[in-house]
Amino acid sequence: MLALKSISRLSAAILLATSLGSMQVTATEKRLTLKPEFKERLNIYQEVELNADLSHLSDNQREMLSLLIDASKIMDELFWLQAYGEGKKELLKQIDDPAVKRFVEINYGPWDRLDADKPFLTSVAEKSEGAQFYPEDMSKEAFENADFKGKTSLYTVVRKDKEGNLFSIPYSEAYTDHIDRAAAILEKASTYADDKAFGNYLKMRAKALRSDEYQASDMAWMDMKTNPIDVVIGPIETYEDLLFGYRSAFESYVLVKDMSWSDKLAKYAEHLPKLQKDLPVKKAYKKEVPGSDADLNAYDVIYYAGHSNAGGKTIAINLPNDEEVQLQKGTRRLQLKNAMRAKFDAIMLPISKQLIVEEDRKHVTFNAFFANTMFHEVAHGLGIKNTINDKGTVRQALKEHASALEEGKADILGLYMVRQLLAEKVITEGELKDYYTTFMAGIFRSVRFGASSAHGKANMVRFNYFADNGAFSRDEQGLYSVNMEKMTAAIDSLSERILTLQGDGDYDGVGKLMEESGMIKEALAADLAKLEDAQIPVDIVFKQGKMVLGL
Template structure:
């Protein structure tokens, strides 16, 4: 059986344990005029040491080139995004958001907001509030007392749907509830907002997407809007909105979480990126793996664009912040139309300046620090997203999609694939003369420094787990060395060989749908050894933030 979602400490024990740092009491009057005491939650030991791991960043951009209708549309899209935020709270945490935040000590409220509950997302989902035990692997998508055996025995065609909750009926039996029914009130309002935004859109393709997405909120059929989203090319404004990623479901990886990004296109940067998608087919053919693992041909018409993000909500805003997007996830849409890759340039710049450069100054040998560049960081991030389109989406042995076959490990392995194949793509394109900025050493060294940045996200993050696997694999292959000062130097030749070997291993595991093999890989390499942990602790001791917290909203943007 899964652990209970939370275990409340008896009130008198909470009062006894109360301290100035960990808890406070407030007195309120009830209707009878008698005083009643309400005790705030108590923090776990040393919890407050984690509260400064995020650094604030104001999420804004120049909107002066937008029309009045476009600015009003942005306002409506932000309102719809806030609804996604509310729904993600309900998916991630089973209790009332406002009651939870009100019961936190003042020092913990911002941290509770960032984590969407009492679990520290960048510390393996460890609870930072004493009254809560471990976070359920299935978040709030499944009953807390449901076992995997019970789920497997549950006879339902929709139990693995991306858009259903698993609940118990009046008789205690498992049943499915479509998102459109479970969240009907909120999704109806969000649907109305998207339709109002569509009426203001100057791009008819964007208006069509918004209306189809509005329909999907009410009928759970998201594929038509995904297809329409792929056809947009002339829109200055974009929004990624709805139940999209399945990272929050760490029990099976079946259920999608609500999120939103409101975006403004950077046309100048987008023009620089436009040429790279055409190389996907030839790069697919050259992958360092047997032919049967690269038989699927990715679309060559996928878009690469750069944006400034102006609002994050829900899953995208929880814990570590995404700096690039590769969607849709629907394998049918991917094979028919490819994917769109959106680079969030302002968020990327924030992480480079505030996090990656300070990490490099601490952990990279002095003679290789000049190889840490924003252009390389941008390219590594961009080609990570492009590389999601490489490889294989369906197993070669009848086990269905890779995502279904690898279950809860699918996301971590897919992120690992995208990281390593992104570097493979850069290597190939650089040597073809298609990438003309910097040196190959810039991309490899910046890639290595980025592992230290992402591995700090912890084992609860698919990206963090993927980076742990890659770090340990590279270490075993001698791709880098560590000197007596705890500084790392990249060995270009060995790193390139390790890149090819790991690419082959991941693509083979995916194509075979080898759940047991992936489990072994995650268990053996998805860990932080003592030496690496000591190096990561040095980053914390230096006050280098782990991630960013956005100061965002209409007021920041000057919108009504």
């Protein structure tokens, strides 16, 4: 049974369609125009061609990539339904300005993802915190008081029946047509896989889409080591659910492994157990032992779709999110090297010229940016996944705050790990000041993602914490420099605080931290305005697809 009352698939589908349509703009004849205050926002993304060298791939592998892109496009359609609802075509038809229409496409709806989800079109309501995962008129209290199957599931949408009772519908039923089409394409792609383990994974992922049971395919994904092509596809991250952080959003990345860079990174994985043991926190908060089968790899990403393509673009991935898989198998850290390089060249270097003291700009390097990003993803696997006081998983205990605090943990522990590995001469490139200074420039890059983003909140909390602890100084010209000693102390103390909040499942404590420190203060706002005046892009957007790749 899917609900408190018996509901047929047909009636459930009708209820779903009614709810999904609720976010549409109702006056179909009325033209939608850009609000004047958003005029300068249309140019915050710099277009980058997403390409890679595919000359070493076989004909089968190239055909498989083409099919994986087809499946990814369906993830794009699914994410539109989750983020906006039905009516994408009608929405776009009501817009005359091509630049405004493109901005809607980048944001997967009429809300600016890098400006706290503010509506940027006339006659558009505020975005629901629960996106399209929950009924718009549902209160948090009503949800928490209700009891129904699939209440906190990652893979269901919540709807109301005619009596107002809440019930859930599995994704595989709510989105049957899309799911069946995507699964069939993955199965076809599996027949072209030269790597048999990867072909098996594609078939298992297709089965997972149809059944909403993803753990077995996650395990199979972790067991693959030699596949030169990869795809991350399905409902994965929960950032779109700002109401509770329970529901996962559809996305896809199509990837080609960079074998030489991956070999270079492989040596770091063996140090994870010691790094976990040495975390600057009491033993109770680091008692879990992450899987030792984790691996680090570098990829060129050739296609983004769905959640991964919305607003700010991800440049590194740490998966799976399933806590059981993490404890048994560890995680895979995927560094998206070509996208990372594009952001460094287009954003990081120009930021450093505006906000870092001149004598320290040489310390902003791509190697440090790559390492800081990589160890951010590694750090997701460290710390604690289950509370120490029987409140369940950290994700469940911290609800909508879980994602922002987890991103903050990964950022701060990633920098801690770089420091440790440099001291032990495991990392041999550059000096600690490179990593600290590049990290500082990276905060200015990421904080521009806005308060609605988990990454943005994490960056603001960390920036304000560093400021309060003297980790950096700001001169009269508004240029920053790192205080090495105080930065090190701040890294350790903030690491301890975050890990303790997670282990205690301290929902109120995290909420207080976000409220007190998760905002942009006056001096930082002025600095960010300098970046806007210099017309430095906030993020990148891709020209991508089969035509670009010659497929």
